[in-house]
Amino acid sequence: MTDRTPHLFVRDLSLSFAGLKALKDVTFSVPPASIFGLIGPNGAGKTTLLNCLTRIYTPNTGSIMFGETRVLDQPLHAMSSLGIARTFQNLELFGVETALDNVLIGALSNTPVSSIADLLGLPSARKALRDARERAHAALALMGIAEVADRTVATLAYGVQKRVELARALVTEPRLLLLDEPAAGLNPDETKALADVLRDLRDTKKITIILVEHDMSLVMNVCDELLVLDHGEVITQDVPAVVRKNPKVIMAYLGEEDSDAA
Amino acid sequence: MSLPRIAGYALAAVVLLALPFAGSHYEHFLLNTALIYTLIALSLVILIGYAGQISIGHAGFWALGAFASAILVTKTGAPFLVGVLFGGIVAAVFGALVAIPALRVQGHYLAIATLGFALIVQQTLFEWESLTGGRQGMFVPRPSLAGHEFTDDFGYYYIILAIVVPFFLLTVRLPKTRFGRRLIALKLSPLAAASFGVNRARYLTAAFTLSAFLTGISGALYAHMIGHLATETFSLITSLSFLTMAVIGGILSPVGAVLGGIYLTVAPEFLREFKSLQMVIYGVLLVLFMRFLPHGLASLPKRVWTGIQRRRALKTSSALPEGRSHD
Numbered sequence: 001m002t003d004r005t006p007h008l009f010v011r012d013l014s015l016s017f018a019g020l021k022a023l024k025d026v027t028f029s030v031p032p033a034s035i036f037g038l039i040g041p042n043g044a045g046k047t048t049l050l051n052c053l054t055r056i057y058t059p060n061t062g063s064i065m066f067g068e069t070r071v072l073d074q075p076l077h078a079m080s081s082l083g084i085a086r087t088f089q090n091l092e093l094f095g096v097e098t099a100l101d102n103v104l105i106g107a108l109s110n111t112p113v114s115s116i117a118d119l120l121g122l123p124s125a126r127k128a129l130r131d132a133r134e135r136a137h138a139a140l141a142l143m144g145i146a147e148v149a150d151r152t153v154a155t156l157a158y159g160v161q162k163r164v165e166l167a168r169a170l171v172t173e174p175r176l177l178l179l180d181e182p183a184a185g186l187n188p189d190e191t192k193a194l195a196d197v198l199r200d201l202r203d204t205k206k207i208t209i210i211l212v213e214h215d216m217s218l219v220m221n222v223c224d225e226l227l228v229l230d231h232g233e234v235i236t237q238d239v240p241a242v243v244r245k246n247p248k249v250i251m252a253y254l255g256e257e258d259s260d261a262a
Numbered sequence: 263m264s265l266p267r268i269a270g271y272a273l274a275a276v277v278l279l280a281l282p283f284a285g286s287h288y289e290h291f292l293l294n295t296a297l298i299y300t301l302i303a304l305s306l307v308i309l310i311g312y313a314g315q316i317s318i319g320h321a322g323f324w325a326l327g328a329f330a331s332a333i334l335v336t337k338t339g340a341p342f343l344v345g346v347l348f349g350g351i352v353a354a355v356f357g358a359l360v361a362i363p364a365l366r367v368q369g370h371y372l373a374i375a376t377l378g379f380a381l382i383v384q385q386t387l388f389e390w391e392s393l394t395g396g397r398q399g400m401f402v403p404r405p406s407l408a409g410h411e412f413t414d415d416f417g418y419y420y421i422i423l424a425i426v427v428p429f430f431l432l433t434v435r436l437p438k439t440r441f442g443r444r445l446i447a448l449k450l451s452p453l454a455a456a457s458f459g460v461n462r463a464r465y466l467t468a469a470f471t472l473s474a475f476l477t478g479i480s481g482a483l484y485a486h487m488i489g490h491l492a493t494e495t496f497s498l499i500t501s502l503s504f505l506t507m508a509v510i511g512g513i514l515s516p517v518g519a520v521l522g523g524i525y526l527t528v529a530p531e532f533l534r535e536f537k538s539l540q541m542v543i544y545g546v547l548l549v550l551f552m553r554f555l556p557h558g559l560a561s562l563p564k565r566v567w568t569g570i571q572r573r574r575a576l577k578t579s580s581a582l583p584e585g586r587s588h589d
Contacts, residue, residue, distance in 0.1 A: 054457060080459040092454035094447055105447045108440050109459035118439045119432065129440060172458065 005032040005083075005175040005206050006067025013052060013062035015232075022048045023059065023232045030225075033206040035198055037213065037223035037240070041253055044229040046212045047089055050178050053210070054079055054086050066176065080109040083175035087165040087182060089212075095154035099164045102153050103139050106168035107132035139171035140164070144193070158185045170201070176208045177201070183215040191215060195222045220244065228252065278427075282419045290415035291487075292527050297422045298484050299507060300523030304426075304433045305476035306508035307519050312442060313469035314449030315364055319376030320504045322383035323353040323474040325496035327481025329387055329394055332402040332491055342405045346425070346482040353478020354471045356383075361470035365463050380501050388493040399492035402485045415487065422483055429476055433516040445469060499541070506548050512558025521559040 008030040015023040023045050030036045038046045051057040053064060055076040064071040069082060079085070085106070094102050111132045117125040140146050143163040148156055153164055162182060169177055183191045195218055201207045213219050219226065219240070226243045228235040230252040236243060243249055282290050302320060309315050331349035334340045340348070356379075363375040387394045394400055405412045405421060412418045436442035445465050447455040456462055485491055507526040512518020533540045555561060 056453065056457075075461075076456045077459050077461045079457060086457060088454070092451045092457075094450040094454065096450065097446075101443070105443065105455065105458050105460075108444060111440065113440050115441060118441050119435070121435060121439070125440070129438075132440075168458070 005208050006069075007032055007065075008053075008176060008208065008210075009063075009065040010053070011063050011065075013049070013059045013064070015048060015052060015057060015059040021232050023052070026062070026229070026232070026234055028227050028234060028237050030208055030210065032208055033202055034224040035202050035209045035211060035222050037211050037219045037226040038229065039213070039216075039219055039226055040229035040235075043231075044252075045232040046229055047180055048232075049229065050086070050180055050210070050212055054084060054178060080106075080172050080174075083173070084178070085169035085172045085174035085176075086178040087162070087169055087180055089180040089184075091161055091165060093153045093161060093165060093168075095152075097153060098150050099140060099145070099153050099156065099160075099167075100133070100136055100149040102164055103136040103168045103171050104132060106171040107136045107139070109172050135171055136167075139167040142170065143167045143197070159187070159190050162186065166197075173205075174207060176210070178210045178212075180212045181214060182211070183213055183218050191218055194218070198222050278423060279420075282416050287414060287416075290419055292531075294415050294419055294422050294483075294487055296523045296527040297419070297426045298480050298487070298523075299504075299526045300520050301426050301429060301480035301483070302477050302504050303508045303511055303519035303522040303526075304429055304516060305473040305480070306504065307433055307513060307516055308436065308476070309469055309473035310508065311514040312436060312449065313445050313466060313473075315466065315469060316369065316373045317360075317376040317470075317473070318373050318498075318501050318505055319360070319378070319380035319383075320473075320477050321496040321498070321500035322376075322380030323357060323477040324481040324484070324500070324504075325380075325383050325387060325493070326356055326474075327353040327478030328485035328491055328496075329400075329481075330478070331482030332400055332485045333393055335403055335486075336400065342403075342407065342486060345486075346479055349482030349485070350475045350479040353481065354475035357470040357472075357474025357478075358467055360474070361467040364466050364470060377498065377501070380496070380498065384493055384496050387496070394491070394493065396493075399490055401490055402488070404489065405486040418487060422487075425479065425483065429479075430516055430520070433519070441465075441468070503544065506544055508558075509548060509556075510551050510558055512560030514557055515560035518558045518560030525559070 010029065011027050013023050013026040014021070026045075026049060038049065040046055048057060052059045053071070055071065055074060055078075058072065062072075066082060066084070071082070071084075074082060094105065108129075111128050113125045113128045116122070137146065137149060140149055143166055145160055145163050145167070148160060148164075153161060156164065162185065166179070166182065169179075183194055186194060198209055198211070199222060202209060211219065211223060223240055225237065226240055227237045228243060228246070228249050235248050235252055236246050238246070282293060285293065302324065305323075306317070306320065309317055327349035330352035331345035334348045335342060335345040360376060360379050364372050367375060388396055390396070403411075405418050407421065412421070437446060444455065444460045445468075447458075448460050448462060448465055452462060503526060507522040508519065509522075510525050511520070511522020529544075530540070533543055536543060551558060555565065
């Protein structure tokens with residue numbers, strides 16, 4: 001594994017659920033250290049695509065290359081060691097545990113410990129766990145929520161839970177970060193802070209970020225490039241300023257009764 | 263470690279070491295039985311409480327441990343402790359095999375699969391007469407250590423204690439380890455755990471293997487205590503009483519496992535007069551616990567404490583002159 005973030009290439013991805021085509025020949029590429037927006041009306045296939053990229057779904061055809069790695073040849077649990085981390089649209093936190101323990105699961109994903117040392121509590125394992133805990137604390141602090149470390153995560157406000165999830169993803173030191181509607185439920189101030197965090201991750205840590213988001217001002221504001229999906233098909237891939245004026249994009253949104261572009 | 267904690271451990275050690283001096287032969291037998299059951303309850307805390315998997319087939323692992331040790335010691339003259347270890351290993355191997363259906367099915371289906379496993383084990387042991395004695399069962403030599411045979415349960419208590427205590431401490435430690443944290447994460451959200459590197463197949467297999475190992479050791483310790491094994495001991499009823507013990511003690515707590523072990527040892531002593539009604543009483547107890555105290559006896563102090571707190575809070579608020587009225 002090299003430190004340089006590689007290119008992500010997605011080619012001819014198709015996926016059907018019981019005859020319904022959720023994705024049709026989706027092809028695109030994401031340059032390293034960029035913020036890449038995935039937009040489209042409801043039901044366009046954005047989350048489905050994200051789930052393919054993180055191996056939760058297996059597409060019927062197509063390939064995903066992350067640098068030299070064929071992502072589809074890897075199991076779900078190999079994602080974090082490939083440097084791929086994500087957040088979930090409907091939050092997948094360990095609700096009864098504390099915020100710190102949630103983030104710790106992320107930190108432990110890249111903390112190798114021998115099983116024997118771990119179970120017996122040998123000094124090497126204790127040190128590894130202490131380091132992981134420190135990194136988890138730091139990740140919470142980075143998200144500005146250091147003070148909730150010991151709170152049960154299910155009791156926290158929605159916006160705070162979202163940040164716990166982001167901290168859990170970031171603590172794995174990913175090279176590719178996939179965020180499914182990170183701004184949903186955030187107030188304008190929180191959204192602005194999120195935009196700053198995302199830019200900072202791209203610029204200082206050279207992370208590639210794929211963003212599924214309905215908040216158009218955030219998308220237009222932070223994304224370097226956008227991929228527009230409609231009914232599982234790619235309408236266009238371009239910089240925000242161009243996408244905004246694309247008549248097919250406007251049609252896709254205005255054609256839907258639930259217009260998220262408004 | 264904090265001072266009260268050290269004092270607590272020291273007190274527990276003194277009590278555990280002194281306990282047999284107070285009792286009769288029969289009470290030594292009960293003590294040993296409680297420890298042997300505790301080990302099973304610990305194995306269920308790991309499997310059900312931590313890993314979130316169900317088993318109603320633990321009598322199968324118990325039988326495998328018991329017969330494996332008994333057969334090895336009687337047929338080859340292997341030392342008692344080698345037999346016990348062998349019992350644990352044989353059960354663990356089968357634990358890994360039982361994990362295979364657990365990777366595919368969950369809930370009721372897994373329960374049925376583990377039940378099927380236990381029935382197959384029991385039937386196979388029954389039919390394999392040349393090895394297990396079949397209908398007649400088989401005699402098992404008393405435990406011995408370095409040429410000394412423990413003919414009564416007083417000395418044997420300390421051997422069992424020396425084996426069970428480390429497993430108890432391991433079960434206490436587990437949720438703080440990397441393995442335990444990731445195992446529990448897998449129970450709480452399989453999707454998130456796997457997305458953060460937890461290999462579900464590996465972790466569930468490890469949990470079943472470890473759980474079966476503990477139960478196998480327990481079976482071996484039981485075999486050498488009871489002296490005679492018959493396959494009918496390892497029935498569905500036995501599996502269910504293990505499950506009942508784990509739930510009543512507290513499925514999430516190693517301390518609960520100890521309480522469960524004591525419960526399963528003591529309850530038959532009290533319920534013996536009820537004869538065939540016993541099973542009904544067990545069933546009713548289980549239902550009552552599931553309904554009113556789902557985390558078992560181990561959660562009782564906390565429940566009582568929060569109850570007192572709540573009542574006190576209620577009293578002070580209603581004592582206030584300007585308290586809000588309820589109309």
